[in-house]
Amino acid sequence: MVTEKNTIGWSRNEMAQKVAADIPDGSYVNLGIGIPELVADHVPPGIEVIYHTENGLLGMGPVPEKDLADPELINAGKKCVTAIPGACYFHHADSFTMIRGGHLDICVLGALQVSKEGDLANWSTGAPDAIPAVGGAMDLVAGVKNIWVITEHNTKDGKFKLVNQCAFPLTGKQVVTRIYTNLAIINVKEKNLYVREMAPGVTFEELQRLTEAKLINESGK
Amino acid sequence: MINKIIYSTAEAVADIFDGATIMISGFGEAGSPIELIHQLIDHGAKNLTVVSNNTGSGLVGLAALIENKQVKKMICSFPRTANSTVFPELYNKGEIELELVPQGTLAERIRAGGAGIPAFYTPSSVNTPLADGKEVREFNGQLFVMEHAIKADFALVKCLTADRYGNLIYNKTARNFGPIMCTAAQTTIVQAKHIVEPGTIDPETVVTPGIFVNRVVQVSNPADESKLVADNRRYPW
Numbered sequence: 001m002v003t004e005k006n007t008i009g010w011s012r013n014e015m016a017q018k019v020a021a022d023i024p025d026g027s028y029v030n031l032g033i034g035i036p037e038l039v040a041d042h043v044p045p046g047i048e049v050i051y052h053t054e055n056g057l058l059g060m061g062p063v064p065e066k067d068l069a070d071p072e073l074i075n076a077g078k079k080c081v082t083a084i085p086g087a088c089y090f091h092h093a094d095s096f097t098m099i100r101g102g103h104l105d106i107c108v109l110g111a112l113q114v115s116k117e118g119d120l121a122n123w124s125t126g127a128p129d130a131i132p133a134v135g136g137a138m139d140l141v142a143g144v145k146n147i148w149v150i151t152e153h154n155t156k157d158g159k160f161k162l163v164n165q166c167a168f169p170l171t172g173k174q175v176v177t178r179i180y181t182n183l184a185i186i187n188v189k190e191k192n193l194y195v196r197e198m199a200p201g202v203t204f205e206e207l208q209r210l211t212e213a214k215l216i217n218e219s220g221k
Numbered sequence: 222m223i224n225k226i227i228y229s230t231a232e233a234v235a236d237i238f239d240g241a242t243i244m245i246s247g248f249g250e251a252g253s254p255i256e257l258i259h260q261l262i263d264h265g266a267k268n269l270t271v272v273s274n275n276t277g278s279g280l281v282g283l284a285a286l287i288e289n290k291q292v293k294k295m296i297c298s299f300p301r302t303a304n305s306t307v308f309p310e311l312y313n314k315g316e317i318e319l320e321l322v323p324q325g326t327l328a329e330r331i332r333a334g335g336a337g338i339p340a341f342y343t344p345s346s347v348n349t350p351l352a353d354g355k356e357v358r359e360f361n362g363q364l365f366v367m368e369h370a371i372k373a374d375f376a377l378v379k380c381l382t383a384d385r386y387g388n389l390i391y392n393k394t395a396r397n398f399g400p401i402m403c404t405a406a407q408t409t410i411v412q413a414k415h416i417v418e419p420g421t422i423d424p425e426t427v428v429t430p431g432i433f434v435n436r437v438v439q440v441s442n443p444a445d446e447s448k449l450v451a452d453n454r455r456y457p458w
Contacts, residue, residue, distance in 0.1 A: 054324065055248040056394045071250055071447055072395035078249040078302065089393055091400040091428070092248075093332040096325030100345060124350075131309045132321050134351065135299045139325030142344035173348035 009182035009199040015150055017042040018197075019108055019180050022148075023049055030054065030099070030140060032109040033077040035150050039108055052104055054136040056095050059087025076136065099136065100143035107144035109137065111151045111176075113166040116213035118176040118188040120149065121168035134171075141172035153181035153210055160212035162186070162193065183207055186215070194218045225387045225437050226416060230260040233410050233438040237266045237375055244331065244376040244402040245273040245283060249302060250446035252395035254379035254412045255282040257438075259456050261377070262289050272296045272331070272371055274324065274398060276308035279450030285457075287311065294318035296371065298327050304450050323351060326368050328401060333370035335404025335433070340369045376406035379443065380429070383413035384420075387434025388427045396428065403433040412440040 010018065016038035023029060023043065030052045031037055040062070043049050051060040053075045060075060061082035069080035083089075098104055113121040120141055123134045141147050154161055162179065179186040184207055185197040194216045198207060204217045227233045234257060237243065243261075247253030262285055269292050276295055277283030284307040286292060300308050300319060311317040322330065323345045333341055342365035346352045356367040378399045381392040389411060391399055403409045416439045 053394070055251070056397050070393065071445055072252070073393040074249065074251050078251075083393070089391070089396055091396050092324070092328035092398050093401050096328050100325050100329075100343065129313065131301045131312055132319070133299045133301050134321060134323050136324040138323040138349060138351065139345040142347070143325075170349045 008201045009153070011182070013038060013042070015180050015182060018185060019148060019150055020044065022178075023047065023106060027105040028052055028058070028103065030104055030107040030144060032107070032137075032140075034110045036108040036110060037077070039150070052095075052098060053081070054095050054099060054140075056090050056092065057081075057083060057087060058090070058098070059084045061087070096136070096139055099139050102143055102145060104144045106146045106148060107140045108148045108150055109140065111149045111161065112168050113161055113163050114149055114151070114176050114179055115163055115166050116188075116193050117191040118174045119166050120147070120171045120176050121166040122171050124169045126169050137171045141175040146177050147172075147175050148178045148180065149176050150180045153183040160210075163212045183210065187218075192216055224385045225431070225434060226385050227436045227438045230256055230412070230438050230440065231263070233257065233436050234260045234264050234377075236408075237261060237264060239266050240268045241266060241374040242270040242272065242372070244373040244398070244406055245271055246376070246378040246397065246399040246402050247283075248274050248394065248397040250278070250282070251393075252379050252391070252397050252399055253277075253282055253446060254377045255444050255446055256440045257377040257379075257410060257412050258282050258286050262286055262291070262456060265291070267291050268293045270294045270296065272327075272373060272402075274298050274327065275302050276300045276305055278302055278304035278446065279453070280307065280455035281444070281449045282446050282456070284308070285455065287317065290316075292317060294320065296320040296322060296327070298322055298324035321351065328398065330368055330371040331398065331401045331405045334372040335401060338370055340367055342367050371405065373402070373406040374408065376402040376409040378402055378409060378411045380411055380413050382415040382417055382422060383411060383434070383437040384417050384422060384431070385437070386419055387411070387429075387431030387437055388419075388422050389413070389429035389431075389434065390422055390426060391428055400429045403429045408435045409433060410436045410438070412438055412443065414441060414443060415439075
């Protein structure tokens with residue numbers, strides 16, 4: 001258990017910028033609800049990314065002006081969005097054919113916990129009074145080629161999120177390939193966590209202290 | 222002559238019986254056939270099993286059907302949403318059952334139901350609590366969970382435009398579960414904003430072929446659920 005609050009590291013927008021910078025031109029991408037939605041604001045000019053939303057739209061555009069919002073044109077978070085020129089609509093079985101069939105390149109999701117082997121827990125804390133809800137998360141992690149997680153490195157009350165074994169119910173086993181936190185970018189390879197980059201002011205020793213799972217330093221620092 | 226057009230929502234839902242399994246289209250409010258649901262509330266059929274992605278919001282539409290104690294069990298992927306209070310309260314009191322299904326598995330179970338496929342294997346939910354008690358089988362070195370098809374006695378679906386043959390097109394992301402639900406129900410009941418003459422819908426753009434539809438009823442000005450919720454409306458009015 002780590003108790004003090006982090007004051008160093010990247011902001012949420014900087015984390016989203018880091019994710020966006022890693023998306024190859026021409027990718028088909030699904031962004032989860034919450035912090036992942038910020039990624040779309042940071043894709044560099046000249047890079048064309050097609051956004052998929054599981055409720056049936058390929059070519060999702062930005063949030064509309066308020067008076068142009070259409071309650072029948074929404075994203076997976078049920079917020080009004082727009083459709084870019086060249087977008088297409090489809091029904092749910094086709095949408096999850098894209099997801100489960102391995103047609104999407106990248107999915108960016110939030111996380112409650114990620115294990116050193118890339119297990120993801122992001123749908124339930126397992127609390128007995130919580131209403132369980134899963135949405136499309138289990139299908140996304142089962143089918144999309146690259147599952148990237150964007151998350152704070154630790155919980156608000158300082159608990160580990162990058163753990164040896166997830167305590168919360170799993171969304172999928174050995175599915176996460178990369179983790180972007182406010183402190184570091186970490187690749188998951190062969191059941192180990194490799195640190196690719198650390199935020200300014202973060203040392204490897206400090207990062208390890210804030211991480212339950214053992215880290216391997218590949219950042220060159 | 223084939224004419225699937227019905228002239229009132231009351232007539233369209235009149236034969237829905239107690240204990241029926243009913244698919245209801247929609248992802249949140251987009252595509253939710255709110256007028257057909259309200260008619261089902263007036264109709265009063267009870268002990269229903271409802272297959273729908275969510276559980277409605279506020280005190281209108283699907284949430285109102287649940288609040289009216291007509292639903293025994295929900296089969297859905299995401300039973301809590303913003304403004305969704307009716308289902309969580311009843312669930313916490315143990316007064317309604319929940320079968321939680323990953324969204325893609327829900328879609329595929331419905332698709333399979335309509336396609337005459339009794340069960341299938343999917344990678345979704347392997348090694349998670351949602352696979353507990355289900356058959357797991359290895360194909361090409363990877364694990365898959367067996368899931369059963371879902372069929373319904375009735376489907377209530379919202380579309381944009383229909384003709385008397387039951388050919389349908391939808392509006393934007395309100396399409397979602399509509400087309401697959403039309404295929405998986407014994408009786409598919411559709412509310413359409415527009416009804417047009419056969420041939421008006423370009424055959425190349427038909428989304429749901431009419432063979433999957435039994436009844437079409439025109440609802441020219443469907444309610445905007447989020448507006449009703451924002452105005453604290455409750456059904457019955």
